[in-house]
Amino acid sequence: xxxxxxxxxxxxxxxxxxxxxxxxxxxxxxxxxxxxxxxxxxxxxxxxxxxxxxxxxxxxxxxxxxxxxxxxxxxxxxxxxxxxxxxxxxxxxxxxxxxxxxxxxxxxxxxxxxxxxxxxxxxxxxxxxxxxxxxxxxxxxxxxxxxxxxxxxxxxxxxxxxxxxxxxxxxxxxxxxxxxxxxxxxxxxxxxxxxxxxxxxxxxxxxxxxxxxxxxxxxxxxxxxxxxxxxxxxxxxxxxxxxxxxxxxxxxxxxxxxxxxxxxxxxxxxxxxxxxxxxxxxxxxxxxxxxxxxxxxxxxxxxxxxxxxxxxxxxxxxxxxxxxxxxxxxxxxxxxxxxxxxxxxxxxxxxxxxxxxxxxxxxxxxxxxxxxxxxxxxxxxxxxxxxxxxxxxxxxxxxxxxxxxxxxxxxxxxxxxxxxxxxxxxxxxxxxxxxxxxxxxxxxxxxxxxxxxxxxxxxxxx
Numbered sequence: 001x002x003x004x005x006x007x008x009x010x011x012x013x014x015x016x017x018x019x020x021x022x023x024x025x026x027x028x029x030x031x032x033x034x035x036x037x038x039x040x041x042x043x044x045x046x047x048x049x050x051x052x053x054x055x056x057x058x059x060x061x062x063x064x065x066x067x068x069x070x071x072x073x074x075x076x077x078x079x080x081x082x083x084x085x086x087x088x089x090x091x092x093x094x095x096x097x098x099x100x101x102x103x104x105x106x107x108x109x110x111x112x113x114x115x116x117x118x119x120x121x122x123x124x125x126x127x128x129x130x131x132x133x134x135x136x137x138x139x140x141x142x143x144x145x146x147x148x149x150x151x152x153x154x155x156x157x158x159x160x161x162x163x164x165x166x167x168x169x170x171x172x173x174x175x176x177x178x179x180x181x182x183x184x185x186x187x188x189x190x191x192x193x194x195x196x197x198x199x200x201x202x203x204x205x206x207x208x209x210x211x212x213x214x215x216x217x218x219x220x221x222x223x224x225x226x227x228x229x230x231x232x233x234x235x236x237x238x239x240x241x242x243x244x245x246x247x248x249x250x251x252x253x254x255x256x257x258x259x260x261x262x263x264x265x266x267x268x269x270x271x272x273x274x275x276x277x278x279x280x281x282x283x284x285x286x287x288x289x290x291x292x293x294x295x296x297x298x299x300x301x302x303x304x305x306x307x308x309x310x311x312x313x314x315x316x317x318x319x320x321x322x323x324x325x326x327x328x329x330x331x332x333x334x335x336x337x338x339x340x341x342x343x344x345x346x347x348x349x350x351x352x353x354x355x356x357x358x359x360x361x362x363x364x365x366x367x368x369x370x371x372x373x374x375x376x377x378x379x380x381x382x383x384x385x386x387x388x389x390x391x392x393x394x395x396x397x398x399x400x401x402x403x404x405x406x407x408x409x410x411x412x413x414x415x416x417x418x419x420x421x422x423x424x425x426x427x428x429x430x431x432x433x434x435x436x437x438x439x440x441x442x443x444x445x446x447x448x449x450x451x452x453x454x455x456x457x458x459x460x461x462x
Contacts, residue, residue, distance in 0.1 A: 025081040028222040030089050033096055035224035035242055036103040037088070041081055043110065045074045046141040053144060054088060056152035057102050058095040062087050074136070100226075101420055102147065104442055105163075109143035109170060117169035118142045121162045164422050171425060182287045183294040183434050189282035193241050193305045195223055203245065206300045207273065210293055211249045219247040226443065240443065241277040243305065246270055250289075275301050291435075319460050320430045320453065322409045325350060326401040328389040330456075337455050341448050344414040347388040348427070349379035351408035352401060375407060407432060413452060415445065430458065 027038035044050050047069035055061060065087045068080055076084060088099070109118060122129040122142065131137075132145045146163040153159055204216040226240040252269035255262050275297070276285040284301060286294040302308050324330050325347070334345040353375040378398075380391045392398040408431045417423040426445050429437040430453075453459035 023078040025078050025085065027081065027085055028224055030082070030085040031096070032223070032225045033093075034088070034100045034103070035226070036107045037100050038085065038224075039107050040103045040140055040144070041076065041084055043107075043138055043140040044144060045136065045138045046144070047072045047076050047080075047084070049141055049144045049148065050084075052148055053102060053106075053152070054099055056148065057099050058091055060091060060095065102151070105167070105421065106140060106143045106147050108442065109166060110140050111170075113173035114143065114166070114170045115139040116173055117166040118146060120169065121146065121166055164424075167424065171427060182285050182436060183291070183298070184436060185284045185286070185298045187277070187282045187284045187298075187302055187306060188308050190279055191282075191306050191308060192279055193223075193243070193277060194307050195305070199304055202304050203300065206304065207245055207247070207297075210296055210300075211247070211290075214247050214249055219245050221245050239278065239280060241275075241279070243275045243277070243301070245273045247272075273297060275305070277301070277305075319433045320436060320458055321460055322406045322430055322432050322458060324457065325409050326352070326404060326406050328387075331387060331389070333456055339448070339452050339455055341416055341418070342413050342452050343416050343423070345452070346412050348410040348412055349377055349408075350388055350392075350401075350406065350410075351375060351377045352404040353407050354403070355405055376404075408435075413449065415448060418444075420444075428453075 025042070027042070028035075031038055040053075041047070041050050048066075051062070051065050051069040054065065065084060068076070068083060072080060088096070091099075108114065118139070119133070119142065122133050124130050124133060132142050143163070143166070146160075146166055149157075149160045150163040151159075200221050201216075203221060204219045207219055208214045208216040222244050224242045224244075226242070247270065248268035249271040250269050251266050253264070253266050255264055257263070271289060272287075274285075274287040276287075277283075284298055286297050286301070288294055288297060324333075331347075334347075338345065353373050356372045356374070357369045358372045359369055376396070378388060378392045378396060380386060380388055384391070386394075389401075392401065408429060411428045411430070413426045413428060415424055415426055421442075426449060427437075428449050429435075436449075450459060
């Protein structure tokens, strides 16, 4: 008997996976002057409200955008956002500016304090509010809803001032919270940034070298340009350039129930590094949670984006001298040296420190003198009408602060009403020598703060 051996035919194994080209909505390329509007369109799950904002604030009609927004379910797709941005791009510069101003206020409410403030002002008994309060609606859309009700309601509908209330509540909610600080430097004036593919690649590698464990190809870099709508710059050059790098540089910890047990997870989470550059003044702001890396990041921006030579010492810092707050006479300056748009300035708290020299033994057994810093925070309640120095005398027994070192000052500046927004307060924390908390203020507020601090002699450029 003959036995045949039949070789079994196995199906071919796929040797490669099908790759997909990463899509992008090109928001920063199509609308380089509208950073906040691009962010709003990306985050909002109610594109119909974004469309309403464009038409009402821009005083224009974009029916194609309206059809796209009404037929979308939740977030716009990448291709949908791209068409959205292309429609807005055809509007004039003045309209872009008005829409961007509105979007800036809305996006600035998209933090935990802003979300808490907005939600507290929405009523479940109101049918329209109830829809906005559904869990599927995002924070930006809720803030956008209140903004439209207040500033651009539908025809025949009365205005509701709830958005202004939400901004005030947001300030109260975060007033006592710790803030992320930024550092400010001075660079070569008049230099326009250079952006191209090579510059982006070089920036990615330099950032990856500073933040260990970050792959350069996993860093997303976007750039925006805010232009002067008043036409003061005849060349049309941007008066403020913003460059942001986003990457998984931190870790998010959360708990999850799995199979009846609580499981702890540590997953990569996104963080950002941002640069703001004003060619006219040479002012460079570096926004990063890692304070010790800001100088290196400023050097990176100068070397690569500005393509300038020289040591980092040639790009000196803008420093904040807060020693004058040790003397009560600063109160007279706060009253007599206000700039036009600032109505009142008050001191919320002072953080002072007593520094002493102590003898300690080092590892070799020799005496070594080390400073011993004993900090003290002097604060007052918002309802307290006393000046901060009266509080220091009456509650802490400090009649003279001249023997202390001033570490931090928190001020409240009352900004007068302007056509684009109501009167409001701006809280400013200054930490010597160059810590300034201004990341969450609008661009106009940031300029007012720096101008006021310069008038007081607190902000020095050298």
